[in-house]
Ligand code: BGC
């Protein structure tokens with residue numbers, strides 16, 4: 001079968017090759033991939049900054065956001081059958097099974113030895129087929145096939161927002177206004193979730209107000225802010241403070257400066273990764289004082305567990321019902337599997353690129 005692979009550590013190494021079709025063992029399902037999304041992590045992998053091949057292999061099948069159809073099931077599988085639509089989670093437990101890995105939350109793995117399909121030590125899903133244990137497959141209605149590869153990034157946003165609410169149980173808290181930094185897929189999906197929850201939401205990025213990212217944010221009822229026209233520190237005067245801030249840029253200057261914009265008792269959720277590290281000079285003393293004096297919280301969040309994926313199925317149904325066609329609009333580029341390397345080259349206005357496999 002064909003698969004998009006890379007040589008971890010080597011720049012621009014993504015290519016399509018022929019490899020053996022995986023076998024479907026006991027307790028597993030063989031999944032025919034329908035569509036696989038590309039995200040910033042895939043771009044970082046293709047830039048040679050990230051990614052790890054499975055032990056004993058010199059390449060890594062990329063892709064960790066995919067929707068597919070069950071083709072066959074192994075012995076002992078009863079809860080799914082051929083024809084079902086599924087999405088697989090990304091993280092797998094560490095070999096020693098730490099407390100959280102044992103507790104089905106490898107996204108909170110304590111050791112750091114977790115594996116991630118398509119990223120760290122395990123092949124991914126950007127191929128014609130993959131095989132996976134039922135423990136890690138999430139069923140979804142067929143009507144979600146065309147946006148199903150957004151379930152993974154949606155689950156990451158869902159987890160971050162859910163965590164914020166859990167941490168905020170430290171106090172009686174009724175958030176009204178949210179700010180999302182970034183209007184890439186993660187930022188827009190976070191925007192849709194917050195709007196779906198009924199929060200007054202502002203989405204900030206570097207594109208102009210008429211850009212397609214701005215229009216996608218505003219279609220859900222959020223207000224779009226072009227940070228070049230309205231810098232971060234000018235926002236409180238204009239719009240007031242924000243109860244919940246989600247950083248989906250990984251640009252640390254934004255993430256840290258936003259701590260100055262969060263309301264009393266508010267919270268900042270840092271969900272953006274920044275492997276291409278840069279050093280920035282920051283007004284850290286001022287931020288420190290504001291955090292302390294105002295009981296603010298900030299936290300980091302990564303990956304998602306089965307629970308978050310399951311919640312995201314309902315969320316996706318709800319978003320699609322409220323704003324028909326909006327999720328579909330995030331796909332600004334679609335390529336066939338043989339052209340997967342093209343999907344990894346981002347154009348200026350791209351939101352989400354996807355590889356259509358079958
Ligand atoms: C994935 C996460 C993963 C992270 C770090 C993200 O793109 O969505 O599941 O944990 O990359 O590897």
Ligand code: ZN
Nearest residue numbers: 094098101109
């Ligand atoms: Zn672990």
